[in-house]
Amino acid sequence: MRAALQAVALWGKRAPPHSITAIMITDDQRTVVTGSQEGQLCLWDLSPELKISAKELLFGHSASITCLARARDFSKQPYVVSAAENGEMCMWNVTSGQCPWRAHSLSLPLSVFLSVSVALK
Numbered sequence: 001m002r003a004a005l006q007a008v009a010l011w012g013k014r015a016p017p018h019s020i021t022a023i024m025i026t027d028d029q030r031t032v033v034t035g036s037q038e039g040q041l042c043l044w045d046l047s048p049e050l051k052i053s054a055k056e057l058l059f060g061h062s063a064s065i066t067c068l069a070r071a072r073d074f075s076k077q078p079y080v081v082s083a084a085e086n087g088e089m090c091m092w093n094v095t096s097g098q099c100p101w102r103a104h105s106l107s108l109p110l111s112v113f114l115s116v117s118v119a120l121k
Contacts, residue, residue: 017036017038018034018036018038018040018042018057019036019037019038020034020035020036020037021035021036021037021064021065021066022034022035022065022066022067022068022082023035023068024068024069024070024080025046026070026078026094027070027075028075029046030045030046031043031044031045031046031055031094032044032046032052033068033080033094034068035061035064035065035066035067035068035082036064036065037064037065038064039059039060039061039062039063039064039065039084040057040058040059040061040065041057041058041060041061041065041068041080041082041092042054042055042056042057042058043055043056043057043058043094043097056097058092058097058099060082060088060090060092060099061082061084061088061090062084062086062088063084063085063086063088064084064085065082065083065084065085066083066084066085067082067083068080068081068082069081071091078093078094078095079091079092079093079094080092080094
């Protein structure tokens with residue numbers, strides 16, 4: 001059995017820095033996902049009135065996130081794949097905030113992770 005980790009971050013009046021390096025919006029247009037220079041992902045709620053509010057901050061990368069992409073049929077499996085400039089790649093469940101899959105180092109050249117679109121079936 002594989003144990004799942006759930007990170008919880010608490011902060012005071014100001015959230016930690018989140019310099020956006022990658023951005024995507026989910027198919028249902030209710031969630032915006034941003035990747036940051038600091039290696040975090042942030043999930044944002046997008047209201048029908050186009051108001052954005054921070055929902056969750058996810059930690060899992062140790063380098064700047066360079067790209068984000070949806071994985072599979074997002075309406076049935078709400079997963080996002082993120083890649084960082086050091087070769088790390090993670091798959092995130094944006095409903096639960098968990099990272100069920102992570103590759104620390106891939107044997108692909110850095111340029112592959114600067115822009116990618118993923119279609120997993």
